[in-house]
Amino acid sequence: MRYFFALFVSFFVYLEAMASYVFVSDEEQGIYAIDTDKFELIKYIELKGMGIRGIGITKDGKYLAVASKKLGKLLVVSTESWKVVREVPLGENPEFVKVHPKRDLLFVTYEETGKVEKAYIVAIDTKNWKEVFRFEGGKESEGMAFSKDGRYLLVTNEGENSISVYDLDTKKKLRDVDLKSYGDRPRGVVCSPDGKYYAVTFESSNDLLLLDNNFKVIKSVKTDAGPYGVTFSPDGSIIIVASFRAGKLDIFDAKTLIKKSSVETGKRCWHFTYSSDYTKLVVPCGNSQNVLIFDVNGFHVIKTFSGLGKPWGAVAFPRAWGSIDTP
Numbered sequence: 001m002r003y004f005f006a007l008f009v010s011f012f013v014y015l016e017a018m019a020s021y022v023f024v025s026d027e028e029q030g031i032y033a034i035d036t037d038k039f040e041l042i043k044y045i046e047l048k049g050m051g052i053r054g055i056g057i058t059k060d061g062k063y064l065a066v067a068s069k070k071l072g073k074l075l076v077v078s079t080e081s082w083k084v085v086r087e088v089p090l091g092e093n094p095e096f097v098k099v100h101p102k103r104d105l106l107f108v109t110y111e112e113t114g115k116v117e118k119a120y121i122v123a124i125d126t127k128n129w130k131e132v133f134r135f136e137g138g139k140e141s142e143g144m145a146f147s148k149d150g151r152y153l154l155v156t157n158e159g160e161n162s163i164s165v166y167d168l169d170t171k172k173k174l175r176d177v178d179l180k181s182y183g184d185r186p187r188g189v190v191c192s193p194d195g196k197y198y199a200v201t202f203e204s205s206n207d208l209l210l211l212d213n214n215f216k217v218i219k220s221v222k223t224d225a226g227p228y229g230v231t232f233s234p235d236g237s238i239i240i241v242a243s244f245r246a247g248k249l250d251i252f253d254a255k256t257l258i259k260k261s262s263v264e265t266g267k268r269c270w271h272f273t274y275s276s277d278y279t280k281l282v283v284p285c286g287n288s289q290n291v292l293i294f295d296v297n298g299f300h301v302i303k304t305f306s307g308l309g310k311p312w313g314a315v316a317f318p319r320a321w322g323s324i325d326t327p
Helices: none
Strands: 004-007 021-026 030-035 040-046 052-057 063-068 073-078 084-089 094-099 105-112 118-125 130-136 141-146 152-157 162-167 172-178 186-191 197-202 207-212 217-222 227-232 238-243 248-253 259-264 280-285 290-295 300-305 311-317
Touching (some): 030 290, 052 105, 052 311, 063 094, 105 141, 118 152, 162 186
Parallel strands (some): 052 094, 186 227
Antiparallel strands (some): 052 063, 063 073, 186 197, 197 207, 227 238, 248 259, 280 290
16 A cells, blocks of 8 residues: 655654644544644645544654554654555454553554454553563453553543553453443543542533442533543543533532533534643544644644644644543
């Protein structure tokens, strides 16, 4: 297979001193690199028709890893050469990518369809890009989060309204947390900066749930329609939810779950990330074909990149809090 690369400006300097970047996956087009200091789209890697969805960046910033729905593979892109340097076979319908913040591991969820529907969570070594182990997931496993100490992996199971907790030391499932009585179709999950709480979104019932670090439900609150991507602010004071069916970002007090505000976005804004300096929030909106940049002081739009394909997810480097990644 041939890959084509387009350069919008002079060669992207790897880890340019003190610069902040956000990388956006696009299901129809490929990958965009945005300089969030200069508000410029500085690079575009053309991967048309590859169904690029989940995206992650390694701890050292040397590689981007993206899930290709069409190929059923993880594509590894060097941020020095801007070439696809590895293809890691996965399986049908890979979607969510999560890079471990402490270990040299990356996790990808994918689902097999047919007579027996199965989901898997594959662990890949980011030093050699080989599979090291895998877990069999629940029905429609998708969103992922790590405990603060990095030992446990939490995975939302949309089709059975549960969260599975896996022990990365023993490489075994620790437990399933039944959430049927709290909401329908859990999708997003994130651990708080202090490690004491987990926030979970339920797409179909429009709920935000707060659990303690023993996975006991503390409280819940209604969101606007279609909550998916979720993150805490870096200081842990607020929770931001992308309620994509309503075309809004909902901002909640992290302790009380009282809604502080809502702001308009675009259509099908599933994921988002803070910029590395935490002054901006970058929000890809797939069905609006754009990427919005919000000033977090008041959450108003300060930049729009329009005329894109179908933007899906976003991660920052240096790494920052977001609905996909954690620093």
